[in-house]
Amino acid sequence: MTEVKEKLTKAEERAFAKELVQKIGELAATTGRKLRFMEVCGTHTVAIFRAGLRQILPDSVELVSGPGCPVCVTPDDYMDKAIAYAQRDDVIIATFGDMLKVPGSKSSLNEAKTNGADIRIVYSPMDSIQIAKDNPDKKVIFLAVGFETTAPTAAATVLAAEQQGITNLYMLSAQKLVPPVMEALLNDEEVHVDGFILPGHVSVVTGTGVYEPVIGKYHVPGVVTGFEPLQILRGLYRLVQQVVNGEAKVENEYTDVVKTEGNPVSMAITNKVYESCDTGWRGMGIVPLSGLKMKAEYARFDIEQVLPLEVETVTKKTACRCGEVLRGIVTPKECPLFAKACVPTHAIGPCMVSVEGVCAAWYKYGQGRFEYGK
């Protein structure tokens, strides 16, 4: 195969993409069936749509999105808890902006904010330290949602707060881990995947080694790729190669930034503050050891331990199929609400709320509403 030069011209990039697509098609055709590859990272989901990759792939290769958007996989009961804390007069919620619109079982943080809750949008968990300093009489709660990529910054925030003697900053944690949820998907009889496009950013932190056990145990290929269209195509080519050769290994197509061992400093910070625990995922229920909770010595930063709240979550029945969309069982188009009752301005399911949500990406970039150009 042609080697990637330092910097390709646009024409070269287009030609190279065409060549790769052709090779992927030819190789995939030798299996005599349709190959299904899943990305488990919201940034990949968006990158694939932005590049129009699905449009140029041969029919023998299907891309399906998995539970890669942290906002989408956060279950109702977490949102209900966050809203309940937000409604207290002695609390300020600090959160990334896209959590505001995520529906809980009864309302959303946005609704709480309109009704007077003090909810501040931050760009980094570290920003919540300043909010805590400026509001010593309030409990400042950061909504620590995300994958292995955001856990180190949340942990670093806790360590910084400890060092600075801040006593009014807390985390409401819903940190999630990728390899255990991959295992849950592979154990799910309804889910069929021939390989995983492994997340680029998560792997920068964790390294590639963390995927070895699950890839080996279930004999499913996995390739870590970056987010440029050509990187994703090269990753897909290697996935098809593995399928054709009957292999199942973790390959790294993002060697510039992803190392086998990951980023030990970040991992050490996470591990100092957090330990793994069972946690709930939207549409998947409790997945063993797929989350992070704060260790006993940091319990004073864990709002659920400091100020436990009983919150009743009664998930109402709607026709929303986010739970199945997140497992790649149905495409958004198969949901009766998609692009009709559920649109980004009036999202019913979380997959339509976040910009990295599968439904939002389908909607924004046109798939499912019409087949532009294909």
Place this chain on the structure above:
Amino acid sequence: MANDKVTLAHGAGGKVSQELMEQVILPAYGNPVLNTLHDGALVNMKGEVAFTTDSYVVQPLFFAGGNIGKLAVCGTVNDLSMTGAIPRYLSVGMIIEEGFPIKDLQTIVSTMKKMADEAGVVIATGDTKVVEKGKADGIFINTAGIGDKIPGTHISPENVKPGMKVILSGYIGDHAAAIMAGRHNINLPESVRTDCAPLNKMTKAMLEAAPDIAVMRDPTRGGVAAVLNEIAAASHCGILIDEDEIPIHPEVQGVCDMLGFDPLYLANEGKCVAFVPAESAEKVLKAMRTSPYGQEARVIGEVTAEAPGTVGLRTGIGGIRVVDMPLGNIVPRIC
């Protein structure tokens, strides 16, 4: 007065108001029409008149390459220009927060004068109000403007037909990137600054070269994506643009990647998108390149009969995706 702050008295209409007028406003804007200081300005117009208004609430007030005053003049000048008019007169209404530094006000009004001179428009009338501290955010400015419509031109989205070329005047997203950088304290290279500029001379040259230009728009809030979607909807045509032809500074792309924005949705304050019959495209491009603000003008796509009402983008690797209408506030208070 230079070290002082604006007080409520400055907006009360009495002697102190007069001082502000005489020491700050008139020295900057002074011209025979304004100097009469009547309740309103009397001006002569030629025939069909274009009329527009816009309010400016940008935050921060000062940013790389400009300030709120520059926006307030160029924004209204450009709105008039896009209707196919030659801008002639502006009104300037200012709502100032008590305590606003007079020095900053002087900077803003002198910028406005400079931009009005460059555009060849006269600030004919104005008003200044002061509100209590906390009731405004420094300063808000409204400008309205009138201009003479260039005879023989007919700018309307309904004129857009399949086969027409879509022309963009230059690099996109610079203004929004400069504002975001200012707001989030992101250090950007000197080269990233607002593109805010008066486009009236360029659009006049374009219309003189090709009076059959179907429509021109300045892609401000909502960016190029919003303009294209509006025109696709209004004309019942499809629009297909080519990702590789859209000029974006790498630094702007970098800011977008960092903050999760798509440059197609970012506001510009000195750009023009024109829909032009294919046979006129070269003439229009040549006319645009006579202006300092049209040096990078190029065809970015064309109007199609397929997919009416939809904007598609051919991606770098040859796929096609939809460019949707922006949903809401991509970046609030951008102008």
